[in-house]
Amino acid sequence: MITLIGEKLAKKGLTFIYHGPAKACEDCRYKSVCIDPLETGRIYKIKEVKETEHTCPIHENGKVKVVEVEKANIEALIDAKMAFEGSVILFEAPECDEECNMRSLCFPEGLKSSNKCKIKKNLGRFDKCKKGYKLNKVLLEIISR
Structure with missing residues (x-):
């Protein structure tokens, strides 16, 4: 997908x-190329x-360049029973209110509940869950909203 980004x-x-867009973007002639293709809250890679x-x-x-981007793959922790490379899953964050140093992997930025994802790589078992969940760290490719 094509978009524009600061030089x-x-x-x-x-x-x-x-x-999301800045106020100045609302009437910009490049809006349809620059911001319309992008989805708020998603991570993109140039x-x-x-x-x-x-x-x-x-x-x-005062300048932007034309770039080709794709949604970035995202590291996440998921239920170990679902962590098979190549499989397609609906991402669901665990029910958890614990504050721990791995929380960003259970609730990764750029990924929303019920997103359809393909497991690109199983990065292995994760044994440090405070809630006792059996989790694997995986690399996910978002394939739909």
Whole structure:
């Protein structure tokens, strides 16, 4: 998918989370290319940076570059019984109110409950759950909203 990003940020491999449009974007002539393809709360990875530049009042130096992006794969902890590489799952965060240093993997940014995901890689067993859940760390590819 094609979008626009600030000239200084336009680097292949860069990941970013899209938090929604700025007020100045509402009447911009590039809106349909720049922000309309992006989904709020998702993490994207830049696959390719094009040479084309446009002016933009909200970015540093007043310039944006055309880039090709894809939704980034996301590391998460899921129920070990579902952690088979290549399988498609509906992501569901666990019922948990514990504060621990792995919480960001149980409730990863860019991933929402009921998202359809493909398990790209099983990264192994995770044995440090305070609730006693049997979890595996996986790399997920979002395949639908």
